[in-house]
Amino acid sequence: MQTTIHYPKLRFGKKYVDIFPYWIGLLIIGVLFGLVGAFVVLRDGLQVTGLSNKVPWGLWISIDLSSISLGGSAFVFGVIVYLLRIKRFEIVGKLAVLLGFLGYSTAGMVLLFDLGQPLRFWHPIVFWQVHSLLWEITMCVVLYLTVLVAELLPVIVELPFFEGHPLHEKYPIIKKAVELAKSLSHWLHKIGPVLAVIGLTLSLLHQASLGATYSVLYGRGVWFNQSAPTQFVFSAMSGGTALLFFMSVIIFRVMRPGLVKDDVLYDVARIAGGVTLLLTYLRLWDWAVTNYYSFDRNITLQTEALNAIAPYSMAFWLGQALLPAIAGALLLSAKSVKNFRYLMTASVIPIFAAILTRWNYNFAGLIASSTYDPYTPVIRVSSYAPTWVEFAVASLVISYWLLAFSFAARYLPFKSSHKEH
Amino acid sequence: MSEIKKEAPDSENTASRRDFLKLTGALAGAAAVAQVAITNKAAHASSGGEEGHGPQWGMLIDINLCIGCQYCTFACEAINNLADDMKYCVVTTETTQSGEEFFLSRPCMHCQEAPCVHVCPVRATFKRPDGIVAMDYTRCIGCRYCQVACPYDARVFNWRDPIELSPQSPTFGLQEVDNRPRGVVEKCTFCTHRIDPGLERGLVPGIDPQATPACVVACPTTARIFGDLNNPESPVSVALSEAKTIMRLREELSTEPHVYYIPPQTDNRFQGS
Numbered sequence: 001m002q003t004t005i006h007y008p009k010l011r012f013g014k015k016y017v018d019i020f021p022y023w024i025g026l027l028i029i030g031v032l033f034g035l036v037g038a039f040v041v042l043r044d045g046l047q048v049t050g051l052s053n054k055v056p057w058g059l060w061i062s063i064d065l066s067s068i069s070l071g072g073s074a075f076v077f078g079v080i081v082y083l084l085r086i087k088r089f090e091i092v093g094k095l096a097v098l099l100g101f102l103g104y105s106t107a108g109m110v111l112l113f114d115l116g117q118p119l120r121f122w123h124p125i126v127f128w129q130v131h132s133l134l135w136e137i138t139m140c141v142v143l144y145l146t147v148l149v150a151e152l153l154p155v156i157v158e159l160p161f162f163e164g165h166p167l168h169e170k171y172p173i174i175k176k177a178v179e180l181a182k183s184l185s186h187w188l189h190k191i192g193p194v195l196a197v198i199g200l201t202l203s204l205l206h207q208a209s210l211g212a213t214y215s216v217l218y219g220r221g222v223w224f225n226q227s228a229p230t231q232f233v234f235s236a237m238s239g240g241t242a243l244l245f246f247m248s249v250i251i252f253r254v255m256r257p258g259l260v261k262d263d264v265l266y267d268v269a270r271i272a273g274g275v276t277l278l279l280t281y282l283r284l285w286d287w288a289v290t291n292y293y294s295f296d297r298n299i300t301l302q303t304e305a306l307n308a309i310a311p312y313s314m315a316f317w318l319g320q321a322l323l324p325a326i327a328g329a330l331l332l333s334a335k336s337v338k339n340f341r342y343l344m345t346a347s348v349i350p351i352f353a354a355i356l357t358r359w360n361y362n363f364a365g366l367i368a369s370s371t372y373d374p375y376t377p378v379i380r381v382s383s384y385a386p387t388w389v390e391f392a393v394a395s396l397v398i399s400y401w402l403l404a405f406s407f408a409a410r411y412l413p414f415k416s417s418h419k420e421h
Numbered sequence: 422m423s424e425i426k427k428e429a430p431d432s433e434n435t436a437s438r439r440d441f442l443k444l445t446g447a448l449a450g451a452a453a454v455a456q457v458a459i460t461n462k463a464a465h466a467s468s469g470g471e472e473g474h475g476p477q478w479g480m481l482i483d484i485n486l487c488i489g490c491q492y493c494t495f496a497c498e499a500i501n502n503l504a505d506d507m508k509y510c511v512v513t514t515e516t517t518q519s520g521e522e523f524f525l526s527r528p529c530m531h532c533q534e535a536p537c538v539h540v541c542p543v544r545a546t547f548k549r550p551d552g553i554v555a556m557d558y559t560r561c562i563g564c565r566y567c568q569v570a571c572p573y574d575a576r577v578f579n580w581r582d583p584i585e586l587s588p589q590s591p592t593f594g595l596q597e598v599d600n601r602p603r604g605v606v607e608k609c610t611f612c613t614h615r616i617d618p619g620l621e622r623g624l625v626p627g628i629d630p631q632a633t634p635a636c637v638v639a640c641p642t643t644a645r646i647f648g649d650l651n652n653p654e655s656p657v658s659v660a661l662s663e664a665k666t667i668m669r670l671r672e673e674l675s676t677e678p679h680v681y682y683i684p685p686q687t688d689n690r691f692q693g694s
Contacts, residue, residue: 045580045581045582045603045604046563046578046580046604047580047581053568053574053576053577053578054574056565056568056569056578057565057569114564115562115563115564115604116561116562116563116564116565116578116579116603116604116605116606117561117562117563117602117604117605120543120560120561120562120563121562123542123543123545123560123562124542124543124562127543127544127545127560128544129541129542129543129544131539131540132539132540132541132542132566133540134540134542134564134566135542135543138542213566216540217536217540217569217570218536218572218674219536219570219571219572219671219674219676220569220572365569366569370572372527372572372573372574372670372671373513373515373525373670374515374525374668374670374682374684375515375516375517375518376515376516376517376518
């Protein structure tokens, strides 16, 4: 079955222009700029960043956390497609796996630059410290990335290239490799449910641990929070599924009309909306427990200090409570709204909220932290501003994400495979 | 190129502290009084008897004797070959509730339940049987989780290549340990490079200067006392048992530091226990 792909074109006067090459060109510039930064940081070390002993985790960690959370749809849809066997989500599930892979590989890439000793990135795999959340996260991410590659391979081999190409006859080795990839992907597709269970376990483990990385640090006031791990899981499901909906509309409704029914897309939106509402509910209780029904001197002072330098509380009420509640309600009632423009606009909010959560969480505890002096401990406010090198590496990994996604959007057929079985 | 902010609070920092002081004086006071009162019992209970056999190295810093000369910091910089912004040991000016200033000298606390040990993903930071929180610099990946986890800001990241000569050398001593590579987190070692060979030669850490941490040796007022917490005869144990009050920093976090302080006696509220 051949899928016809419509390439969106922009109209300039009377001409319709396919902007794809220009878009790719722009991203390549982003990658090249990023490579300069990457070279500088690998050559000179982390002294070229704006990080300090007071704020040792900055922009890169925030990108890492965000990109992992936005890959959250992969485990949600892995379960829906392979375990619950809801066939109508199969094609959307393929996109979810792709988004998961991109999220995790982006995170891995940016983390590499964030290490003081990038060449020792493999140490956690060899030297185990099972009490460390960062160790657990590293192991989960490595294993889950493997699972995602295994789940993604069957999607990749749908490319027309694997069906037959002049190169196959010219170079027998390519033909051999293609046949191997095809049989491997056939086998991987069969063990899909197993992969889904492993993927779900790994995802739930480390999405939660990313929150726990901060929330176990009892000396850090706002970070020490029992519900952060749960919040991180639900926020990954909400942001990840919202991103999946947004991208699904572009890929399936605009570029491959007819491949996925509108009803399925509405259902994706409803899942995103439901989880977003659940998350908002959790968050409000968390706020009530930590800020209203209890009194922690450190948290109060930190919040005060953060409010003095940034709209910290407002960001919570607006970006993590009010707007997600509205967007969640709108997405949940997708079948009544039936307007993809409204729904896409609404889906941007959970994506933004997932990023905002991680950004806030990382910086809140670092920017405003308690001093250790015995009688008059105060909240010390530290500052951090990323340097151009940090922005360059950010541009590298974000351009990589967009580049890979753009090529996938344009060329992957996203075939429905269940007719074969 | 970014400069690392200085550890020691400067004058403007102190001003902002005062503002906060007004804001939170009462609360902080209540917490701190409770903390000091509890500490003496807790400290005596936990000093001695930890780990059972073998020495448990610990330190006592008498805040009343500290004159803020920073010799401890400088000696540490010299023997570890540290730049001025890489201090393992910092001396800051702090205040009591009544506003009286005192010097707080802070090495690594070598906590019994060290947060940095628990969070290190590769076991590069580990607790030695003798109580010292040590590091394997060849294993550290430079993730800086320990730095984020340490409640005492005792960790410094090595942002740059090792320097040729510490600004405090040779006045305060010469380099005694190997340089660490760029990109690892570093910390105070309680001068294990003196303790371990010293013990082999039959010396007693805390008594023989060659086997005692450089900061203790350098202190001109003997404000720092070092020794084996498990040995009731060691200088640190004797001083701990003679002290009227002792405290540890951020006791409420249950990190069980191996560094004890004799609180400032200028404020009558803290005398006796």
